[in-house]
Amino acid sequence: MFNVGKTAIIGDGSWATAIAKMIVSHTHHIGWYVRRPDRIEDFRRLGHNPVYLSNARFDVSEIYFSDDITEIVDHYDTLVFVTPSTYLKGLLKNLKAPLKGKFIVTAIKGIIPDENLVCSEYFHRTYGIPYNDLACIGGPSHAEEVALRCLTYLTVACGDREKAKAFTELLNSDFIRTKISTDVMGIEYSSVLKNIYAIAAGICNGLQYGDNFQAVLMSNAVQEMNRFLTATYPCDRCIYDSVYLGDLLVTGYSKFSRNRTFGTMIGKGYSVKRAQIEMEMVAEGYYGTKSMKEINAHMRIKMLILDAVYDILYNRIDPKTEIKLLADVFR
Numbered sequence: 001m002f003n004v005g006k007t008a009i010i011g012d013g014s015w016a017t018a019i020a021k022m023i024v025s026h027t028h029h030i031g032w033y034v035r036r037p038d039r040i041e042d043f044r045r046l047g048h049n050p051v052y053l054s055n056a057r058f059d060v061s062e063i064y065f066s067d068d069i070t071e072i073v074d075h076y077d078t079l080v081f082v083t084p085s086t087y088l089k090g091l092l093k094n095l096k097a098p099l100k101g102k103f104i105v106t107a108i109k110g111i112i113p114d115e116n117l118v119c120s121e122y123f124h125r126t127y128g129i130p131y132n133d134l135a136c137i138g139g140p141s142h143a144e145e146v147a148l149r150c151l152t153y154l155t156v157a158c159g160d161r162e163k164a165k166a167f168t169e170l171l172n173s174d175f176i177r178t179k180i181s182t183d184v185m186g187i188e189y190s191s192v193l194k195n196i197y198a199i200a201a202g203i204c205n206g207l208q209y210g211d212n213f214q215a216v217l218m219s220n221a222v223q224e225m226n227r228f229l230t231a232t233y234p235c236d237r238c239i240y241d242s243v244y245l246g247d248l249l250v251t252g253y254s255k256f257s258r259n260r261t262f263g264t265m266i267g268k269g270y271s272v273k274r275a276q277i278e279m280e281m282v283a284e285g286y287y288g289t290k291s292m293k294e295i296n297a298h299m300r301i302k303m304l305i306l307d308a309v310y311d312i313l314y315n316r317i318d319p320k321t322e323i324k325l326l327a328d329v330f331r
Contacts, residue, residue, distance in 0.1 A: 002166040004103060005077025008032065010069070010091075012039060014052040014143035016082035019107055021056045021147070023080070023170045024063065031064045033072040040065045053147045073097040078105065078167070080137075084282040085110030085119065092127075099127045105156075105167060107137040109191035109247075110284035111291045118188035131184070132160040135167060138187040138243040140250035142257070149175045155243035157181040185233045187243055190225055192292060193306075194248040195285030197221035199263035200309050201252040203319050206267020209327075216330050217305070218252055224303050231301050259285040266312060267319050289313055304329060 008031030009020045024030045034040050042050035044060050066072050073079060074097040083091060085108050106119040115122055120134040135158035146152055154171060158164035159182055168178035181187065200221070201214055225248065226239040239245060251257045262283035265275040272286070293310045296303055308326045311317040 002160070002163045004163075004166050004170060006031065006075070007078040007080065007170065008072045008076035009080050009082060010072065011082035012049065012052070013082065013084070014147075015107060015141075016080075017049045017053045017056055018141075018143040018146040019080060019082055019137070019171075020063075021053075021058070022173065022176060024058065025173065026170050028062050029064070030062065031066065031072045031076045033069050034065055034067060037067050040067060053143060056147045069094055070096045073099065073102070076102075078103045080105045080107060081119065082107045084108070085112055085284060086282060086287055088112060088119065088122070089115070099123070099129060101133075102129075103133050103135070103163060103167075104129055105135045105137060106188070109138075109188075109195060111192045111288050113287045113291060116291045116295050118185065118192065120184050120188060132158065132163065134158065134184060135164055136184050136188050136191075137171075138191055138247060140242060140246040142250065142254055144256045146176075151175050151177070153177045153179075153242050153246070155179050155181050155187065155241075157184045157187050157243075159184065181243065183233070183235055183237050186229050186235060186237055189229060189233065190244045191247065192284070192288040193225045193228065194221075194251045195259045195283070196289050196292060196306055196309050197225070197248060198251040198257050198259035199266070199283070199285045199289070199313075200305050202257075202260040202263020202265075203267040203309070203312060204263075204323060205260070206264040206269075207319060207323060209323070213327065214252070218249060220330055221252070221305055222248060224305055228296070228299070228301050228303065231299060258283045262286065272313055285309075286313060 007023055009016050010033045012034040048054050048057050079102050089112055104123055108119045111118055112122045123129040137156055139154040141152050156164045156168050161180055164180040171178050222245055258281050262275055289309050292306055308322050312319050312322050
């Protein structure tokens, strides 16, 4: 049986905090990379993350905090990366310890800008990490609800099913249910796409399209997602599983969704820059839209929703005009 060993969290946002809470309740010790020393001091003093999920309380004696990424990587066996995808490349450039030999889990629902790679593929190509030492966490899972102990279903994917199963043991609880998969790439790309579709849902919300149209949008979105995954990473998957369709629905509809919130602001007439400043949080779908558009320029898959969101965000096409055109081709 695979032993996950000592586990560390890389990142200090809301989802990182929720995952840390799940894991430390089983292991009673985690390493935790937090970029800013002042945040570490506040965390130790308050007993909770000073910025995110303040209702999630921790016994800080069970946590080894460090603002040195090299120290954390050097001393821990399983590394759970939970940073925005836009920051991952820069963070790893500061790393002076080897990643080979580590079990790497990505809980990042985004894509590496400029590289146009999902995180597991980036780790594999850039750092030579074997696919069987790479895993991802997927599924409909807003951190805010996890912190409130709401019933949540997660999927852990890894090419090595034994390793995926072993890692689920760090997450399971009376309110966290888990299953395993081998579809790492499919789950990661679906996580990128659902953020884009959530921006589309938000734009429509900002334009005051009703629930009827939102349902049509989501049904077309899951078909578009399925076309992409089938063409690029074919395998025996069911697109209606919670890790694909469920994550799409919760991100498209929930009040906790950053990407829906961002899209709503765009639909109401905010510029991209103003929406980003006012949110003060990263909407992964903004960067994912550009990357997926560039990827699909080579694939040439029919992706009308992706094209519409790209035109609105990057070509500054009027949202009313673009969504009207999109609505006219839906059935």
